[in-house]
């Protein structure tokens with residue numbers, strides 16, 4: 261299938277993008293990496309009159325440490341997460357998750373901003389920004405604002421972005437000395453969307469887990485923190501009993517969706533198995549960064 | 554019909570100026586407007602990898618971008634790689650190892666292999682398979698493709714075919730893809 265005809269405008273600043281959207285007389289959409297929007301236009305799931313290409317906005321590129329937080333431009337490509345020394349050092353969870361996203365050529369074009377703005381329930385980065393307690397920098401017709409990742413993902417393809425708003429950057433707290441993280445997912449074949457995935461970041465005090473954030477993907481209509489499991493673990497050492505209790509708590513945390521291949525019961529079971537595995541990688545003895553690199 | 558966009562794209566080293574409909578994919582532009590039919594189209598949704606080309610030296614799907622998006626950038630297709638003999642050793646190895654049958658997937662597979670080996674990497678069989686995870690081949694069963702890419706990696710690294718320094722060659726790390 262081919263896309264329905266549309267008009268195209270390429271902008272080089274955020275203000276120009278917002279101006280183009282203000283002038284638009286009909287439906288429009290932004291184009292970043294295009295790895296989701298182009299197939300969706302080809303399948304005519306969407307048929308906007310205007311496509312605003314934001315992929316060359318310089319202000320939305322680059323990774324920099326500012327006041328103890330890492331500012332990651334929304335146009336940062338998945339492949340850049342794998343090679344950036346700043347990411348490896350200050351936000352290693354993104355690096356652990358990136359190889360699970362699609363295939364190399366899609367990672368060469370897809371952007372973190374696109375992943376988060378789209379909020380596919382099976383996408384990795386929305387879960388990662390929840391686990392990282394990140395903030396999202398947003399520009400819109402009414403000015404600039406920041407929103408917490410917590411509460412941003414509202415449902416299937418539904419986020420806190422208002423019409424016309426652009427996600428410009430992701431702000432991640434700097435990775436601390438006693439912080440550890442881990443990521444893993446279960447998929448039928450590598451590169452496929454996950455049956456279920458789990459991202460964890462937390463802080464150790466000696467052998468005890470002082471704080472932990474656990475976020476799941478593909479385990480419900482949207483990426484979600486497992487708050488009951490977090491409570492079970494916080495303040496404790498990761499003994500087999502703590503892990504088992506956290507696995508049980510997932511029943512309260514998740515609202516697994518059903519599809520032709522996977523029942524809700526199976527998905528909950530897989531989420532439990534996966535949580536056990538990922539907690540196994542999340543350890544105070546693991547190298548800084550934790551998990552599998 | 555939408556307003557035509559004027560583009561200037563460097564294709565295989567030559568600057569091409571054209572007027573295109575914004576909805577024209579880069580793949581359709583290369584095939585229909587420029588006659589570069591080595592870029593194949595299978596699924597047109599980023600799944601099969603038949604349409605891979607290099608954009609600014611990185612492998613991308615020509616079905617997942619519009620020609621207008623390539624304005625001012627460099628694109629290299631299988632024809633370009635082939636003519637400047639950048640993949641002559643890969644082509645030779647594919648021929649010798651029977652790593653193609655119908656050949657439909659081959660341009661995309663070669664673009665993946667070119668990028669994988671471009672930084673002097675010496676990948677393991679598992680890494681080669683991982684890199685190929687976005688290339689569908691309905692004929693060969695992949696085994697010969699992995700063999701051929703491994704052989705070229707060793708050849709470029711000047712490692713003997715039973716390598717010590719290079720991870721490839723041990724069939725023990727075999728995984729099913």
Ligand SMILES: Cc1cc2nc3c(=O)[nH]c(=O)nc-3n(C[C@H](O)[C@H](O)[C@H](O)COP(=O)(O)OP(=O)(O)OC[C@H]3O[C@@H](n4cnc5c(N)ncnc54)[C@H](O)[C@@H]3O)c2cc1C
Pocket residue numbers: 289290291292293294295296297298299334360361362363366369370371372373374375377378380382383384385425426427428451452453454598599600
């Ligand atoms: C075969 C295939 C497999 C894939 N597998 C996975 C996978 O396993 N995991 C995964 O996470 N993803 C996967 N993807 C999707 C891929 O990661 C996309 O790159 C990503 O979801 C969207 O990023 P993009 O930059 O390409 O966004 P685009 O496709 O350009 O845009 C996506 C949507 O977000 C909007 N948008 C984009 N950027 C912004 C912004 N900065 N502000 C506001 N709105 C914006 C667009 O208007 C559009 O609605 C896959 C894609 C394909 C084709």
Ligand code: FES
Pocket residue numbers: 593594595596597598599600601602603604605614615616617
């Ligand atoms: S045609 Fe582009 S990936 Fe199949």
Ligand code: FES
Pocket residue numbers: 652653654655656657658659689690691692693
């Ligand atoms: S050789 Fe026929 S699809 Fe690969």
